[in-house]
Amino acid sequence: MEKRPFSELGLSPEILKAVDKMGFEEASPIQTAVIPFGMAGRDVVGQSATGSGKTAAFAIPAIEKVDVSLKKVQVLVLCPTRELAVQVAEEFGKLALFKKGLMEVPIYGGQSYDRQFRALAAGAQVVIGTPGRVMDHMERGTLRLDALKVIVLxxxxxxxxxxxxxxxxxxxxxxxxxxxCLFFSATMPHAIQELIKRYTRDPEWIRIESLAQNAPQVEQIYFEVDRRSKIEVLTRLIDLHDFRFGIIFCSTKIMVDELDEHLHARGYSTDRLHGDITQAQRTRVMDKFRRRGFEFLVATDVAARGLDVDDLEVVFNFDLPNDAEDYTHRIGRTGRAGKKGMAFTFVSGREIYKLQGMINYARLKIRRERVPSLDEVEEAKGNVFYEKLRATLEEKKFKSHDQMVDRLLEQGHTSTDIASALIHLMQGDVEEPAKKTAKVRAEHIAANESPAPSAPAPRPAPVRRDPPPAATPAPVAAAPEGPASAAVRPVEAARPPSGDKFAAQKRTYERKPRTGREPGYSVVSFNIGRQHLVTPADLVGKIAGVTRLPANVVGAIDINEDHTLVDVVSEHAELVVTKLAGIRIKNQSLKLAVVPPPAG
Structure with a gap:
């Protein structure tokens, strides 16, 4: 069964807006089949397991039918377990985000009655609960169903x-x-068929076959990771395995933009694809990716649909996909043509139940692992360097420098010291270009000199660099081995690494803030300031990361209590305003404007 865009299913603007915010760009097969009948008021019997995306299939038409002015229960969903009830309630909350006045409540055993009493008395229109607790409330008179419009099993x-x-x-x-009445069941035993026959009227039967898709050449692993720790874990895995070519999937366009910016600031060569990228840009990005012009493509599902790229080493599910079909579609990007590939998936909180549903539905062969420690990453990087050095020695692909080595030996240096010094120089040399760039930029700022406006140069491929221990973010606690281990603790906020390409600017700006309009620059006003704890590095990093302009397009930065004025090279000022509009910094949605020059 084919997928269709949600925009073709006759949904209200509020639902379409919520769906877009959640990162859904196409309806899954079960959603495409069920939603039109649900919207038409038909009874539906759906044979589909957890993992197929069925929650949105019944939640969307149910929400559309709710009259928010009527403070009575209009939708009742029965679930077998408290975990599923909570998960379904969360999905209803996200889908009804922009339908003001709609209230949903999960009711299940083990939770305080008082909280459930208050929610029902307040006029919740959607109730999601386990059968025992629902019947209990009915007998107490705290749950009345006389205004019910939709019931879902x-x-x-x-x-x-x-x-x-x-x-x-x-x-x-x-x-x-x-x-x-909407029935959903993975199997159809006689008892279920009896209930359907007795309590539905001419139902529409929809069957979605369980997926047996799998990629035998793809090693599939998942990690339980706190949301705030995902970037740290992602970079550890990249460094641990020395990946150089892969795709990172996110659920929303905003997350793609932010992750691309974070990775580039950390020294990884990335680019992005999502629904707002023009066809010309898409073609340019994909051509460059196929040529390995950068290492990692950060993308949404729809943007990556139909990609034909060979030799991908890895696929990361930075965000859990919406259903099992999207999962198998994603991981199928690697492990092609008989070659092996790897797929890593990050889950947090109750997403583990959703992933388990996908595993059962699509028969996935995916195992849980603990997050690698910093020591393991460092050891792995050392092993990679060792293997390269050993291979070079065995293949004798190097020029002889006997004369220089002899001179050092004559001066009393041992052969092991000479080799260690050379290795030290080789591993440290990659940091020099980045340090030099940061130093030049910092000297310009410290001397109150703005770099001359210039046309944006192509963004150079960044050099991966490892921050020194003092600036390393707090380590992510690795979960112990075994299925019952806890999720990874969040990474605490930390200063940017000293190797960060914006670190020098940040330190200098903080020492000596500057104000004033300079020749060749326009002033751009931002709606964030000191009260939002914004720093110059936040602004420089966001501008460079989102617009792809070099850092030297930014001049003076004047941070005030509730707003900030930033000097931007005049020819790029409008681009900065357009690209950053709506982007979030410090949990604030940006509003920008070019400040007109003073009269006269």
């Missing part, structure tokens, strides 16, 4: 297996006769 076969049949029948007999 999610994972009906599991609820029957858990002994909830009597509770389910009690609930179904208590709801109004004129209501819409």
């Amino acid at each position: 999610d994972e009906a076969d599991r609820m029957l297996d858990m002994g909830f049949r009597d509770d389910i029948e009690h609930v179904l007999k208590s709801v109004p006769e004129q209501r819409q």
Whole structure:
């Protein structure tokens, strides 16, 4: 069954806006099939397992039918477990984000009755609960279903297996006769068919086959990682395996932009693709990627659809995909033509239940691993260098420097000291270009001299560099081995690494802020200031990362309490305003404007 864009399913602007914010760009097969019938008010029987994206399939039409002015329960979803009830409630909350006045509440055993009483009394229109607790509230009189419009049975076969049949029948007999009923079940045993026959009216049957897709040549691994730690874990894995060519998938366009900027600032060669990239830019980026003009492509699912790139070493699911089909589509980018590949997936919080559903639905062969420590990363990098050095010696692909070595030996240096010094120079030499650039820029600023305006040069391929220990972010706690281990703790906020290409600017700006309009520069106003804890490095990094302009297009920065004035080379000022509009810094959505020059 084919996918369709959500915009073609007759949804309200509020739902389309929420769907876009969640990163959904196309409806999954079950969503494409169910939503039109759900919107039309038809009863539906969907044979589909967890992992197929079915929650949005019934949640979207249900939300569309809710009258927010009526403070009564209008949608009831029955789930077999408290974990699934909470997950479904969260999905409803995200999809109803822009439908003001809609309130959803999960009710299940083990949670305080008082909290559930308050939510139901406040007029929740959507209730998601386990059958036992739902029936309990009905008997107490705290849950009334006289205004119910939609009832959903999610994972009906599991609820029957858990002994909830009597509770389910009690609930179904208590709801109004004129209501819409949606059944979802992975299997269709006789007991389920009896319920469907008794409580639905001419239902539309929709069957989505379980996926058996898998990539036998792809090694699949997942990590439980706190959201704030994902970038740190990502860079550790890249360094640990010495990856040089891969794709990193994110769920939203904003996340693609931010991750691309963060990785570039850390010294990785990246570019990006998402729905806002023009076809000309897309063609340029893909041509360059195929030529290995950069290391990692950061992309959304739709932007990467149809890519044909050979020899990918790795695929990262930085954000968990929406369904199992998207997952198999992503990881199928690597391990082609009989070659081996790797796929890493990051999950946080309750996403683990969603991933488990995908594993069962698509029969994925994916294993859990702990996050590598910093020591392991350093050891691996040393091993990579050792293998390269050993191969060079064995193949004798080097020029002889016997005369220089003899001179050093004559001066009393041992052969091991000479070799160690050479290795030290080789490993440290890659930092020199970055240090030199930062130093030149810092000297310009310290001397109150702005670099002359110039046309933007192509962004050079950054050199990967390792920050010294003093500037290394707090290590991510590695989860112990085993299935019951806890998720990774968040990385604490830390200063940018000293190797960061904007670090020198930040230190100099903080020592000596400058103000004033300079020749060849325009002043751009930002709606953030000291009260938002913004720093010059935040602004320089965001401008350079988002616009792809060199850092020297930025001149003076004047940070005020609630706004900031930034000098930008005049020919690039409008581009900066356009590109950064809506981008977030310090959790603030940017609003920018070019400040008109003073009269006269």
